[in-house]
Amino acid sequence: MVKKEIIEQAALKLIVERGLYDAPISLIAKEAQVPVGSVYTYYESKEILVNEIYRNAKRDMSQHVFASVPPDLPIKEEMAIYWVRAVRYGVSNPNAFYFMEQLTNSPHISPLSQEQVRGEFVRVFQVLEKGIETGEIKPLNVDLLHQLVYTNIIGIVKYLLASKMELDPTLEVHLFNCCWDTIKC
Amino acid sequence: MVKKEIIEQAALKLIVERGLYDAPISLIAKEAQVPVGSVYTYYESKEILVNEIYRNAKRDMSQHVFASVPPDLPIKEEMAIYWVRAVRYGVSNPNAFYFMEQLTNSPHISPLSQEQVRGEFVRVFQVLEKGIETGEIKPLNVDLLHQLVYTNIIGIVKYLLASKMELDPTLEVHLFNCCWDTIKC
Amino acid sequence: MVKKEIIEQAALKLIVERGLYDAPISLIAKEAQVPVGSVYTYYESKEILVNEIYRNAKRDMSQHVFASVPPDLPIKEEMAIYWVRAVRYGVSNPNAFYFMEQLTNSPHISPLSQEQVRGEFVRVFQVLEKGIETGEIKPLNVDLLHQLVYTNIIGIVKYLLASKMELDPTLEVHLFNCCWDTIKC
Amino acid sequence: MVKKEIIEQAALKLIVERGLYDAPISLIAKEAQVPVGSVYTYYESKEILVNEIYRNAKRDMSQHVFASVPPDLPIKEEMAIYWVRAVRYGVSNPNAFYFMEQLTNSPHISPLSQEQVRGEFVRVFQVLEKGIETGEIKPLNVDLLHQLVYTNIIGIVKYLLASKMELDPTLEVHLFNCCWDTIKC
DNA sequence: CATGAATGAGGGTTCATTCAT
DNA sequence: AATGAATGAACCCTCATTCAT
Structure with a gap:
């Protein structure tokens, strides 16, 4: 691992454990x-470091979630794949997960970072829109649908991490159905 | 409004707008x-001030949400009432809502505060358990069900606040159904 | 005991135990x-309170030490009486003793207080001068002689308080002889 | 002089002149x-700075006082050498001298510092014990004897500094005899 | 490029003193 | 005279950032 990654990992860990302002650069170093x-x-500044970690975490997660899927999948199945990957990513990378959670909507992430990050997740919006067209998903605003799916994932990951419960395939199916039921027509 | 409340409102506002550490006591004052x-x-210290605001916000919200309801309501209707009140509270009190969101699970809220706050929300757990018994709600862990409902509310409030959309009764029904679909059997 | 004395006793105790600046007025109250x-x-101010305690302690001690003695005593015996009274006062009033010790020569005692206090101890100077005239005491500067006697008393009281040793008449005689040997011709 | 020493000298001077709490770090700087x-x-904190100055002053003094002496000196002569060196040190280093005086027995000097400092002065205790064995010194507790000698030195240095009197060899002999008379058999 | 001692603005907090009651 | 909440200057200390080496 190169020096830059080591620094980012250290910062990620300490910021999650102690909060942004109780993780001084000296301690991160x-x-x-x-x-x-x-x-x-x-990194030019602490702010830039934090934004870079944030964007990297988001990009890393989106690359995991949106890695290639078989073509022409039914919408529900494509959603299921993304949902499962997202939940697994959160459970396997708790620090990165909590870091994103802690800083989303915080004044420490620049609008530019937020903008860039949003682009990584376009695929969900596309799938949701397609689902609305095919009548499988409720005809609500896609931002709202995305919010519902995303907060559902957050809630489940937090619960799994807090309860230290194992995530077996059966449970995954049950929990994805909760999510799907939320948005399905 | 007495001086103590003025201070709490000022702190609430600034902490939400600027983050806990960019809201120094001098600025709050x-x-x-x-x-x-x-x-x-x-307040003996900034930490105590923050915890008190947190507990007050949670208590205030729970008092709104769990104000009296007609007796012997069907479970879905009781849930609907609480859900609507919670969403309305969030939309009407965005600062308090974001404050709670920002500090839940943060190291700045003491375990004692968390403990006290949890007690205010027992009613949801009771209703969820009853719903499981009657077969209306999925037989999942109640902590998990609660998490699903709670994150659903958060997602919706965030969306409504971000999109500045009006919350009319029709929309409320539609959105509550999303939530109910998540947990219903 | 009247309120003023209660305040002074409290201040005396706390200042000795915690130091002048770790004994805030609020704690004294x-x-x-x-x-x-x-x-x-x-008291107009903390400084005035401290000076008043200092002067009162010194006056109280001098009144004990220089209470009436039989007339026409030999010099050594008169010195012995004062010496014993001083040591006993220190051992019996450790707080007052340490208070005086802590603040003598400190910038917190005004020159005026120092001046007033000095007047209470003129009798020693007179006896020392008489002793020089009669050839019983070394012909040194009386300020120096006084200093020697005074520091001797301080050393002994500190030792007695630290070692918690009882001060019986035999020990008193032995220890006074140490002091007398210091200045005798 | 290196920066650390400059800081210590500044702190030493200001603390003696103004008292510990009227010598804020900002003024020392x-x-x-x-x-x-x-x-x-x-220095990690003001407390640590103060303790370090205290230990350094004590060590410096003890190194001056207990620098090598001719072997097999009679006890009185060895005591005389140490006594003279101590008095000269006090007169030549009034700030250091008053600093030690002001802080000895104060709650701002840690027990650890006191402990370390005590070790620097073992030689006096050894000489006093030897003197008791040879019958030259009064058979009193050595802590008490040490206290008597030490307070004698303090009194004399204070007097010399206050009166601005020159310390010539003749005076030294006279004054040491006062001290010796205090403890000699 | 690599380093870490040096910097000083700004943070949370204390407390002698005041003054409305 | 008696009270104690209110005040704000001043304290100790932190830490993001710089820059001489």
Whole structure:
């Protein structure tokens, strides 16, 4: 792992554990076992570091979630794949998950970052729109539908992490059905 | 409004707008138009101030949500009443809503505060359990069901606040049905 | 005991135990079980309170030490009486003793207080001068002789308080002889 | 002189002149002509700074006092050497001397510092014990004897500093004899 | 490029003192 | 006279950022 990634991992961990302002650069540097100055070699400021971690986490998650799927899948099945991947990603990467949760809508993430991140998730909007057209999904605003799906995922991941419950395929199906029931027609 | 409430409102507003650490006591005092020292007349520390605002917001919300309902209502209707009240509360009190969202699960809210707050929401758990018994609600863990309902409300309130959409009774019914579909058998 | 004395006793105790600046007026008032404002009814400021305690302690000690003695005593015996009274006073009033020790020569005692206090101890200077004339005491500067006697007393009281040793008449004689040997011709 | 020493000298001077709590770090930094933050580069806290100055002053004094002496000196002569060195040290380093005086037995010096400091002065205790064995010194507790000698030195240095009197060899002999008479058999 | 000591603005908090009651 | 909530200057300390090495 290169120095930049080590710094980001250390920052991610400490910011989640201690909060953004109780994770000073000096502590992040110590955790990453790099000199303080090195952090500033790679990132102009703490704000830029945080935004970069945020965007990277979002991009990493979207790459996992939206990795290739068989073509011409029924909408429900495509949604199920994305949903399962998202939940698994959250459960497997709790730090990254909580980091995103903690900073979404916070004033520390720039509008530009938010904008860039949104682009990574266009596929969901497309699928939702298609679902509305085919009559499988409720004809609500897609932003709202997306919000419903996304908060559902957040709630489930938080629950799974808090209860330390194992996520077996049967449970996955049950829980995805909760989500699908929310938006299905 | 007494001085204590003015301080809490000012703190609530600034913490939501700027984040906890970009809302220094000096700024809160200026916003509330009280001297810095006065904040410490009412609150021993910033941490205690934040916890008190959090608990008050949660209590206020729960009192709105769980105000009296007609007896012997069907479960779905009782849930609907609570759900509608919660969403309306969030839409009408965006600062309080975002404050709670921002600080839930944060290290700045003491376990004791979390504990006290949880007690205010027992009624949902009771209704959910009853729903499971009557076969109307999916036989999942009630903590999980609660999480699903709660994140659904959060998603909807966030969407309504972001889109500045009016919340008319028709929309309420549609949106509650999304929530109910999530958990209904 | 009147309110003023209660306040002074509380202040004396706390200042000795915690240091002048870790004994805030609010704490002194609490210890004395009087309202904060009452302290300012009797003393214009903390500084004035401290100076008054200092002068009172010194006056009280000098009144004990220089209470009447049989007339025409030999110098050594008169010194012995004063010495014993001083040591006993220190051992019996450790708080007052440490208070005086802590604040002598401190910038918190005004020159005026120092001046007034000095007047209470003229008798020692007279006896020392007489002793020099009769050839019983070393012909050194009386301020120096006084300093020698005084620091000797301080050393002994501190030792007795620290070691919690009882001060019986035999020990008193031995220890006074140490002091007398210091200045005798 | 390196920056650390400059800070210590500035702190020493201001604390003696104004008292510990009227010598804020900001003033110490100004006196030392360093930024406030630099003080914290060298000392974790004001308390640690004060303890370090205290230990350094005590160590410095003990190194002067207990520098090598000719072997096999008679006890009185060895005591005389230490006594003279101590008095000269006090007269030549009034700030350090008053600093130690002001903080000995204060709650601001940690027990650990006191402990470390005590070890620097073992030689006096050894000499006093030897003197008791040879019958030259009164058979009193060595802590008490030490206290008597030490307070004698303090009294004399204070007197010399206050009276601005020169300390010539003849006076030294006279004054040491006062001290010796106090403890000799 | 790499480093980490140095910097100083700004944070939370305290407390002597006041003054409306 | 008695009270104690209110006040704000001043305290100690932190930490993002810089820059000489």
